[in-house]
Amino acid sequence: MSTQTALVRAQDLRKRFKKTEILHGLNFEIQPGRIVGLIGHNGAGKTTTLNALLGLTDCEGSISVLGKDPYAERAALMNDVAFISDVASLPRFMRVRELFDLVEEIHPKFSREKANGFLQGTDIRANAKIKNLSKGMVAQLHLAVVMAIDARLLVLDEPTLGLDITYRKRFYKRLLEDYMNEDRTLLITTHQVDEIEFMLSDLMFIRDGYLVLDSPMDEVGERYTQLNARNDSIDAAKALNPVYQEAKFGQNIFIFDGVDKDQLAELGDITIPTVSDLFVALMQRDNETQGEAI
């Protein structure tokens, strides 16, 4: 992958809160035009990574977004980067019309026409007070504001948290159909991995502050294989060092990293693991006794 055109470049990214290190030297790049899913457990370091990338927190190592140091040049960076870190963060004292007036004056790349277009077909009215809107409507409004900004990088941190399935589906559909093009890059974190799998071009798994996977989706399919092993092949499958194994409903499921598919096909049925299966496989901690007794 070329590093010349990388939109985001992080090298040895570290963040510590007092004496506890949260991010342990992350190295990654995000290329233009990609849709990247940053997936991890609660507390894995997703939001901290995004905050570093958006200039909301300082960190050790180096991070560059669109050639800028985000922490030193956050305001300038926000001309080309849009983000939703919390869908409940719109100023509640305003009316929808006042919010559009304000963003139109403040953000040089905001298009009121586009924002109005995104709100067509919703129940959101121009004179409605934001504090009176439902959670789903606030999310729709926030997304309309963000999508009406002609940004090169859009960062969404749990954008559909707390929303119902109907709205979540509509949210992602709209994002793909109305916003994404080859010039725009999307970085998204969510717990609902299955819902975004279809749209991802790149996948990053973060676990306890370490990046355990950073790969284009097509390479994930080539690299990882899921095997439903026959009963007489279980020992042979184990001998090939699976990254994950599980017995469920009478099936013996194994996930392998970089093992020859032809070799695995002799042991049972092989498939490409879904992102959620891979997530479960790679997110297992070596030591399951994390935390402390209370």
Next chain:
Amino acid sequence: MKPWLALVKREFLEHRGAFLYAPAVILAVVSAVVTIGIVTNDPDFQESVTNLPGSVQFFEAALVATIFLWCVYLVIALLFYFSDAFHADRRNNALLFWKSMPKTDLEILGSKVVSGYTVFPLAIGFWMLATSVVLYIVAHLIGAMTILYTAPNPLEFLNSVFQIGVAAIVYMVIALLWYAPIFGWAAFLGTLFKRWSIPLFFVIPAVAVLIERVINIRDLDYQSKILEFIMFRVEMAGEEPSNFDPEVWIMQDKTASAPELISYALSQVDWMHTGIGIILLGGFVYLASEYRRRLIEA
């Protein structure tokens, strides 16, 4: 310029309650009470009216008194505004939204200071003007009830409002500049301690005075330098509007003159301390913006 106007407008929308609605309620209630008092012809009230020698001077004295009260209201409201506005984004969870805009934290906080020094005093100025109209109506009401008092004619009314209004603008500007470090201190505490800023606004200086006292415990003629300085900053140096005496004003043989009032006010300003205060305000706002820059959580 447009983004700044938008940010100032945002501040006005968020905090208009204290500068638009509350004064409206106060003016309405006071007007109603005064009108009822006059109409019901309170004997004490009539007695006080019969002792009035001037007509325009009486109106001007009342106008100056109400303008002074509005100035006090403005300073108190601004104190609460500065202590609240610098953390309002965190309280209502909008901090991350504003951080997603291409504006630095210093610009965002700077717009709050600009609002505190422009639109909010203008809003109170509007209520001062409204009060002058109410006073004029009251003067006519009194004039209709007693032959011993004649309300100013429209030209006298306009002249008085203009002369006193212009002087009031200058006094207000001087007062707001003089109190700049106090507003800055409240804003800085608001950024750090959110809703605890108002109690701490008083507690921190009190503790400093206490420590000073303990350090100088052997000094029997102890006088707190810190307290002296605080009192110096709280009471405006030189001219003290609280020295305004309505009786003296009423008895004088001339009406208000803006040039006289303004030149007197300007001659009383301690410009060096005013300048230091403005620099302190800038320093507090800068420190608050640096704190906010490092802040993510609400």
